[in-house]
Amino acid sequence: MRFLKKGEKKKSEPPSSPTAKEHPELKVISGSQIPGRQGQQPNPQQQQPNPQQQPQQQNITLPNIKHKIAVASGKGGVGKSTVATNMAISLANAGAKVGLMDADAYGPSIPTMMGIQERPRTSPERKLVPLVRHNIKLMSIGFMVPEEQAMIWRGPMLHSAIRQFLSDVEWGELDYLIIDLPPGTGDVALSLTQAIPLTGAVIVTTPQDVALADVRRGVAMFERLGVPILGIIENMSYFLCPHCNEKTEIFSADGGRNTSERFGVAFLGQIPLDAEVCTAGDIGVPIVAGNPESPQSEAFGAAAQELVAVLEESGDEDELTIL
Ligand SMILES: Nc1ncnc2c1ncn2[C@@H]1O[C@H](COP(=O)(O)OP(=O)(O)OP(=O)(O)O)[C@@H](O)[C@H]1O
Numbered sequence: 248m249r250f251l252k253k254g255e256k257k258k259s260e261p262p263s264s265p266t267a268k269e270h271p272e273l274k275v276i277s278g279s280q281i282p283g284r285q286g287q288q289p290n291p292q293q294q295q296p297n298p299q300q301q302p303q304q305q306n307i308t309l310p311n312i313k314h315k316i317a318v319a320s321g322k323g324g325v326g327k328s329t330v331a332t333n334m335a336i337s338l339a340n341a342g343a344k345v346g347l348m349d350a351d352a353y354g355p356s357i358p359t360m361m362g363i364q365e366r367p368r369t370s371p372e373r374k375l376v377p378l379v380r381h382n383i384k385l386m387s388i389g390f391m392v393p394e395e396q397a398m399i400w401r402g403p404m405l406h407s408a409i410r411q412f413l414s415d416v417e418w419g420e421l422d423y424l425i426i427d428l429p430p431g432t433g434d435v436a437l438s439l440t441q442a443i444p445l446t447g448a449v450i451v452t453t454p455q456d457v458a459l460a461d462v463r464r465g466v467a468m469f470e471r472l473g474v475p476i477l478g479i480i481e482n483m484s485y486f487l488c489p490h491c492n493e494k495t496e497i498f499s500a501d502g503g504r505n506t507s508e509r510f511g512v513a514f515l516g517q518i519p520l521d522a523e524v525c526t527a528g529d530i531g532v533p534i535v536a537g538n539p540e541s542p543q544s545e546a547f548g549a550a551a552q553e554l555v556a557v558l559e560e561s562g563d564e565d566e567l568t569i570l
């Protein structure tokens with residue numbers, strides 16, 4: 248379901264898409280072709296997602312992927328992609344089979360963060376073959392569409408692309424598929440939860456109050472969609488002096504921990520605000536890959552370990568030790 252944004256006019260059919268023409272491997276279908284959507288009009292009374300609708304639409308099962316985990320936030324720029332990337336590498340370093348799907352069609356970051364300029368190839372079975380970096384299988388809309396084109400994607404095309412990234416990509420057998428979401432509570436999160444049963448969502452926040460208000464919205468959205476919250480990660484929690492290792496709490500302390508307690512969800516850990524974390528992302532070698540012994544990498548590893556512990560507690564997760 249895509250709702251028109253305030254002030255946006257409804258058009259009968261999306262304009263012919265340069266994306267579809269240039270990239271036949273990324274089949275784009277119009278909204279009317281999405282099952283169960285023919286002739287549907289936006290209904291203001293359905294502005295909120297209805298959890299009862301979700302199970303009927305989750306027809307992609309991906310049985311070879313054990314855990315499908317969305318990394319989300321209510322607010323932009325809090326470090327979702329940084330956390331998703333470094334946690335994925337921590338899990339892979341511990342021996343897990345990991346995939347990372349960049350579902351941020353509006354501003355895909357994974358190609359830059361992983362230093363990738365090539366395109367995935369298409370297999371003889373017409374499936375997209377993920378690119379591999381640091382032992383992680385990767386797929387991003389940014390591999391195929393220049394960023395400025397991604398910005399103009401309309402809801403039904405986005406919905407279709409998300410589904411194809413799940414079902415038409417050769418993910419193979421994975422322990423974890425980490426899915427990096429765009430900020431907020433919009434179309435992509437809804438499409439994703441409609442497409443597959445997620446194991447759960449990890450919410451990334453910064454410690455300030457304003458960011459935490461957005462966390463509450465993010466948590467509320469996943470709860471409405473029936474997706475378990477696996478935990479909250481507080482990013483940019485403190486500044487770690489590179490000379491004396493002294494911690495300085497720049498923003499109010501422990502906001503993420505307090506919020507997780509309030510919601511009764513796990514607190515997965517704190518990641519320091521650190522220039523190396525930022526530059527590592529910019530140069531395409533995430534810090535956990537480039538400087539795995541650093542305290543910053545240890546913080547990502549500890550958060551990944553906590554996530555595994557939450558999954559173990561909740562069910563059948565095999566033991567995985569992150570060193
Ligand atoms: N712990 C950190 N220390 C220093 N810089 C960080 C840290 N985490 C993220 N950054 C930097 O902050 C910026 C935003 O991070 P990132 O792109 O991961 O956020 P995001 O939540 O995915 O953003 P968006 O909402 O746009 O998808 C990037 O330049 C990144 O390198």
Ligand SMILES: [Mg+2]
Nearest residue numbers: 327328351356
């Ligand atoms: Mg991002």
